[in-house]
Amino acid sequence: MFAARAARQTFGLFQKRAFSASSSQLSKVAVLGAAGGIGQPLSLLLKLNPHVTELALYDIRGGPGVAADLSHINTNSTVTGYEPTPTGLSEALKGSEIVLIPAGVPRKPGMTRDDLFNTNASIVRDLAKAVADASPEAKILVISNPVNSTVPIVSEVFKSKGVYNPKRLFGVTTLDVVRASRFISQVKGTDPANEAVPVVGGHSGVTIVPLLSQSNHPSLDGEARDKLVHRIQFGGDEVVKAKDGAGSATLSMAFAGARFAESLLKAAKGEKGVVEPTFVDSPLYKDQGVEFFASRVELGPNGVEKILDVGKLPEYEEKLLEASLDGLKKNIQKGIDFVKANP
Numbered sequence: 572m573f574a575a576r577a578a579r580q581t582f583g584l585f586q587k588r589a590f591s592a593s594s595s596q597l598s599k600v601a602v603l604g605a606a607g608g609i610g611q612p613l614s615l616l617l618k619l620n621p622h623v624t625e626l627a628l629y630d631i632r633g634g635p636g637v638a639a640d641l642s643h644i645n646t647n648s649t650v651t652g653y654e655p656t657p658t659g660l661s662e663a664l665k666g667s668e669i670v671l672i673p674a675g676v677p678r679k680p681g682m683t684r685d686d687l688f689n690t691n692a693s694i695v696r697d698l699a700k701a702v703a704d705a706s707p708e709a710k711i712l713v714i715s716n717p718v719n720s721t722v723p724i725v726s727e728v729f730k731s732k733g734v735y736n737p738k739r740l741f742g743v744t745t746l747d748v749v750r751a752s753r754f755i756s757q758v759k760g761t762d763p764a765n766e767a768v769p770v771v772g773g774h775s776g777v778t779i780v781p782l783l784s785q786s787n788h789p790s791l792d793g794e795a796r797d798k799l800v801h802r803i804q805f806g807g808d809e810v811v812k813a814k815d816g817a818g819s820a821t822l823s824m825a826f827a828g829a830r831f832a833e834s835l836l837k838a839a840k841g842e843k844g845v846v847e848p849t850f851v852d853s854p855l856y857k858d859q860g861v862e863f864f865a866s867r868v869e870l871g872p873n874g875v876e877k878i879l880d881v882g883k884l885p886e887y888e889e890k891l892l893e894a895s896l897d898g899l900k901k902n903i904q905k906g907i908d909f910v911k912a913n914p
């Protein structure tokens with residue numbers, strides 16, 4: 572009886588301490604491109620996240636409108652919209668713990684993600700400069716395509732300003748993992764909540780490598796396996812085609828981006844064992860000239876805590892990986908060269 576009461580009291584005290592510790596930790600999150608197809612639902616999901624205390628919404632047009640709308644939702648965070656005034660962007664960024672970047676143009680049918688490079692490279696470069704100046708300590712989550720090139724663009728900008736920390740730069744590849752889990756559940760007639768498929772490599776076509784051998788269904792083989800791998804690699808095309816010129820995935824991407832941000836916020840507050848696949852500055856294939864690679868990454872208070880390797884792969888997946896590394900090398904170099912030529 573006494574022991575039970577003591578245990579309750581101790582637990583109550585622990586809860587109280589835990590609550591006051593986390594509630595005193597303020598988390599400002601900035602979204603750059605907040606009025607876009609991804610930006611709006613992503614900002615909505617962040618407004619619903621109790622870890623977020625301040626939401627800063629920046630866009631070249633429409634940021635304040637989206638912010639006014641979201642600010643009426645009765646969750647306990649503030650929402651402010653910012654415009655491209657002389658100080659708008661830096662005010663949005665100042666003090667941010669996390670900066671999500673979905674700014675840029677999406678694909679139309681017939682385009683590859685690389686076709687977006689000419690427009691999005693300079694958008695991401697300029698936003699990265701602003702982040703490096705106003706909130707160099709923030710964790711940066713790059714959503715704008717082509718991710719395989721835009722992430723190296725951000726790293727080059729940060730290096731040129733002397734503030735690069737590879738632990739804090741992430742290409743968001745969560746949508747590939749979300750798709751893989753959903754698509755395999757459709758093939759197997761299972762609940763996607765119980766299906767996790769590691770997806771490594773990059774975020775476009777054959778650079779996306781689903782490791783079905785490490786899923787719950789390692790014996791998937793033959794045509795069924797090939798079809799599933801292809802669907803995961805080219806899932807984005809399904810949405811681009813269905814939207815028929817009106818853009819690419821926005822809602823599923825917002826879900827994926829919000830999930831990744833939530834994982835970082837939890838890890839920042841001390842939760843252990845938070846692992847998400849993401850495209851980061853990675854030692855795994857540097858000896859083959861591939862500076863960035865998506866694999867499962869353990870997150871911690873400083874961002875990247877530990878980069879997990881891909882493990883032992885069967886021959887089929889080794890071949891997929893080879894094609895991925897080949898494509899990645901070119902995509903990454905293109906981003907690096909762009910900043911060198913257009914600082």
Ligand SMILES: NC(=O)c1ccc[n+]([C@@H]2O[C@H](COP(=O)([O-])OP(=O)(O)OC[C@H]3O[C@@H](n4cnc5c(N)ncnc54)[C@H](O)[C@@H]3O)[C@@H](O)[C@H]2O)c1
Nearest residue numbers: 604606607608609630631674675676677714715716746824
């Ligand atoms: N990483 C992924 O898995 C993934 C998934 C889906 C889409 N994407 C990419 O995300 C990007 C955005 O897609 P979308 O559907 O939201 O496009 P969108 O056109 O609907 O929205 C883009 C927003 O960016 C804003 N913008 C443009 N230039 C800006 C700048 N310099 N500063 C701030 N805001 C700026 C626009 O005003 C617009 O509101 C695209 O490049 C798309 O390919 C990535």
Ligand SMILES: O=C(O)C[C@H](O)C(=O)O
Nearest residue numbers: 678684716807808819820
């Ligand atoms: O397919 C696209 O262009 C958008 C995004 O990268 C996706 O995977 O849905």
